[in-house]
Amino acid sequence: MRYVFGIDVGGTTTKIGLFQDDKLIKKYQIRSNTEEKGKYVLGDITNKIKEVLKEEKISLKDIEGFGFGVPGPVVKNKVIRCANLGWENIQLDKEFKRLIGEDVYVKVGNDATIAAVGEYNKMGLDKSIVFITLGTGVGGGVISNGIWFEGATGANGEIGHINIDKNGPLCSCGKRGCLETYAGIRGWNRFAKELIEEGKLTTKLDINNLDPRFIHTLAKKGDEVGIEVVKRVADVLGYACANIAAIVNPDVFIIGGGISNAGWILIDNLQESFNKYAFYGVKGTTFELAKLGNDAGMYGCYYMIKK
Numbered sequence: 001m002r003y004v005f006g007i008d009v010g011g012t013t014t015k016i017g018l019f020q021d022d023k024l025i026k027k028y029q030i031r032s033n034t035e036e037k038g039k040y041v042l043g044d045i046t047n048k049i050k051e052v053l054k055e056e057k058i059s060l061k062d063i064e065g066f067g068f069g070v071p072g073p074v075v076k077n078k079v080i081r082c083a084n085l086g087w088e089n090i091q092l093d094k095e096f097k098r099l100i101g102e103d104v105y106v107k108v109g110n111d112a113t114i115a116a117v118g119e120y121n122k123m124g125l126d127k128s129i130v131f132i133t134l135g136t137g138v139g140g141g142v143i144s145n146g147i148w149f150e151g152a153t154g155a156n157g158e159i160g161h162i163n164i165d166k167n168g169p170l171c172s173c174g175k176r177g178c179l180e181t182y183a184g185i186r187g188w189n190r191f192a193k194e195l196i197e198e199g200k201l202t203t204k205l206d207i208n209n210l211d212p213r214f215i216h217t218l219a220k221k222g223d224e225v226g227i228e229v230v231k232r233v234a235d236v237l238g239y240a241c242a243n244i245a246a247i248v249n250p251d252v253f254i255i256g257g258g259i260s261n262a263g264w265i266l267i268d269n270l271q272e273s274f275n276k277y278a279f280y281g282v283k284g285t286t287f288e289l290a291k292l293g294n295d296a297g298m299y300g301c302y303y304m305i306k307k
């Protein structure tokens with residue numbers, strides 16, 4: 001029996017998946033203790049894995065590999081920086097081997113890229129995709145003919161930091177006008193606030209309690225502000241995708257992350273916006289919703305070991 005562990009390390013929680021024969025058979029979630037620059041995170045993960053191995057009566061010899069997805073740039077299994085964990089320059093494979101006490105097979109990748117790998121393989125695709133995850137941040141992963149990339153400094157697919165307006169809102173990266181400030185949670189809420197304050201459109205939204213979930217749920221029910229917010233986000237995102245397409249020329253853009261629950265209303269508007277901005281050479285590129293939700297990272301880690 002061969003097993004794989006897929007470990008999706010997050011700033012708040014870490015998801016650990018145990019895979020057997022292409023199936024996710026067990027899922028665990030532990031808190032990521034980010035105290036003291038995240039020095040406990042990897043130890044806590046290792047302890048949980050040891051506990052699972054004992055419970056499931058699995059020996060380390062039966063593990064094909066351990067895949068890690070982390071929220072930051074990675075080059076050759078070295079985590080360059082994870083701001084929300086406090087990690088900097090950690091050779092994660094070496095550290096994990098030391099903690100687990102065996103020379104096991106370890107692979108590490110950026111979480112959004114790895115989520116792209118998960119979606120790509122789970123959907124059984126054999127083409128080129130750009131995966132975009134919409135949440136607090138906006139991340140992405142590029143897979144070209146089945147191959148994923150890290151980039152020179154591990155920042156491949158950092159779609160959230162494509163510049164939309166050099167004088168735009170301040171981004172978490174310290175620059176102004178990144179895509180993330182329009183298509184991430186803060187962007188949705190800012191558009192809604194502006195429209196409510198303008199007062200030209202009717203809405204059931206509460207200006208003091210804005211969230212993309214409320215915005216797109218109401219948009220689907222015909223709320224004027226909700227619809228306009230979706231259109232504005234889709235306009236910027238579609239514009240960015242038109243530019244990405246001119247470089248990557250993917251078959252499909254796959255939209256995931258918490259905000260992608262907006263569903264068809266976002267996808268339809270995105271396609272329309274993309275068609276407006278994209279040059280003739282990339283016409284025909286389509287948009288699809290991601291399928292794996294919160295499990296995409298664990299699946300990606302699994303496929304990273306298997307492929």
Ligand SMILES: [Zn+2]
Pocket residue numbers: 160161171172173174175178180
């Ligand atoms: Zn940025």
